[in-house]
Amino acid sequence: QVHLVESGGGLVQPGGSLRLSCAASGFTLDQYAIGWFRQAPGKEREGISCIGSSDEKTYYVDSVKGRFTFSQDNAKNSVYLQLNNLKPEDTGVYFCAAGYCSGGVPFEPLYMYWGRGTQVTVSS
Numbered sequence: 435q436v437h438l439v440e441s442g443g444g445l446v447q448p449g450g451s452l453r454l455s456c457a458a459s460g461f462t463l464d465q466y467a468i469g470w471f472r473q474a475p476g477k478e479r480e481g482i483s484c485i486g487s488s489d490e491k492t493y494y495v496d497s498v499k500g501r502f503t504f505s506q507d508n509a510k511n512s513v514y515l516q517l518n519n520l521k522p523e524d525t526g527v528y529f530c531a532a533g534y535c536s537g538g539v540p541f542e543p544l545y546m547y548w549g550r551g552t553q554v555t556v557s558s
Contacts, residue, residue: 436460436547438468438530443552446520454515454552456530463506466532466547468513469540470504472554474526481540482528483515488537495539497523520556527551 442454456468469484483494483504492504503516513530533545 436532438532438547438549440528440530440549440552443528443554445555445557447558448521448556450520450556452517452520452554454517454528454530454554456513456515456549458511458513458530458532461532463508463511463513467535468506469531469533469535469545470513470515471529471531471540471542471545472524472526473529473551474523477526479529479542481542484535484540486537487535491537493535493537493539517554520554522556525554525556527553 437459439457442452446452467484467487470482471479472482473479482498485492501519506513529551530549531545532547536544
């Protein structure tokens with residue numbers, strides 16, 4: 435049974451950092467790509483980052499480039515998202531999902547399995 439569990443969210447001041455983790459079970463990271471998504475209050479969920487299933491390049495939505503870093507530890511079957519220089523507009527629930535990264539920012543219909551999310555709040 436596939437499970438994804440996010441952790442590491444919290445309340446942080448603008449300019450601060452967080453490291454989100456996504457622990458996967460029921461599959462290995464060479465079977466599915468992991469994408470990170472977020473949903474800001476009152477907005478639709480958006481794809482943030484993934485590693486291309488075919489080219490293994492890391493893709494980021496423009497709003498987080500240079501601030502967020504996606505990493506993966508196959509031995510731990512986990513992925514991480516380092517969030518630096520956080521801004522209030524980064525506030526939202528962050529999800530990881532398993533599916534297919536097509537070579538751009540994560541496209542929600544290509545992801546079949548989802549975690550429950552972790553809340554990130556950026557506020558002074």
